[in-house]
Amino acid sequence: MNKPKTIGLIIKPKVPAAEELAKKIITYVKENKLSLILEEKSSKLISIDVDSLPADKLATKADLIVSLGGDGTLISIARHSTNPPPLMLGVNFGTLGFLTEIAPLEFFDVFKEALNANAKTGRRRMLSVTLKRDKKIVYQTQAINDAVIQKSADNKLIELDVEVGGEDVFRIKSDGVIVSTPVGSTAYCLSAGGAIVHPSLSVMEITSICTHSLTFRPLVLPMDYMVKIRVPNHQGDILLMVDGQESIEIEPNDYVEITESSNSVEFVRSPKRTYFEVLRTKLNWNINNHNSNVS
Structure with a gap:
């Protein structure tokens, strides 16, 4: 150093x-x-x-x-x-x-x-978050804590399709989905019932917000996997929120790609x-x- x-x-x-x-x-x-x-x-x-x-x-x-x-x-x-x-x-x-x-x-x-x-010091990994519309990038950023796809305050439950590594994993009906880093596992993810993940691990965690299901549980994945989350149809106002600091509206058939960022952060x-x-x-x-x- x-x-x-x-x-x-x-x-x-x-x-x-x-x-x-x-x-x-x-x-x-x-x-x-x-x-x-x-x-x-x-x-x-x-x-x-x-x-x-x-x-x-x-x-x-x-x-x-x-x-x-x-x-x-x-x-x-x-x-x-x-x-x-x-x-x-x-x-x-x-x-x-x-x-x-x-x-x-x-x-x-x-x-x-x-x-x-x-x-x-401690090195911490980040997520790369990309919103695509008609195969074109309309928004791209990095997340230290999490990327959250969620309904607006007055919306009903939303339906989301989640794909991991090119494979359809689940369609979920809930208030939204959180994809978090180990650092973010003690933030919104924790409040939604997610696991606490040690920050030295190279993983990400998918946690649902108020799922309309008794069987869904948080899913921990290698951070270099590609997670794709799609809004299958029009369901009112749905937002992509990153680290609780930036947000953008998601339109029907948009999809969000989340994977490990090539950048990291070094904290004292x-x-x-x-x-x-x-x-x-x-x-x-x-x-x-x-x-x-x-x-």
Whole structure:
């Protein structure tokens, strides 16, 4: 891992503590003669003359991107990563996040380690999501958490055809379908009854939302498989939602192709917390306060 030379910075709005830390980061970066680029919207929060770029451009220009906010703020820029991916350092200003593991008080210790290429990191895979209409691509993006095909708020149950690796697997009647990464398995997928998948695994998970069936269960597949989901006929307004941040309407006979992206994301991990510690904290799993051996 090379030492970062260009630092990117994105800030969640209306969080005064995040803005204060951002000013300290800018001062530190300038004192250490590193390049700094602010995310375009974030630059309007800080009255300092600094170069800025839109999130999708910043993700390709910076070597290390600091995100001040929550998981949503971090995902908004990390999902634009290309190869080689920049390091993503997420600082959480709310409850502990699954991706934003770093607390504000420990930021500078972790930041200095990252600048010296000594930080603890974890590579995470993304999904490539493509919407096709009449065999033409009308929308294409990447997902860190998930791609969701769902009905509009006032729609009835929708029917979807799901194909895996060129084989018809099932037609399902439900409120929608979630295709998630291991990272996304603790997001919407978890709320819909999906399994928690360790982020080191190269798999994706198909989970239905409120299925009109007693036998359907979440399906875990190799991430490099091609999943195709088609809307067989007109059923009212149906949306493709990616990472809860972008959406596009799906028309009858459109189909969505989902497979592993050629790009990935590299996150800076907290040196003080393990994956399972984050799970225990976020999901409020009860454990004994004393250590015990399981034999």
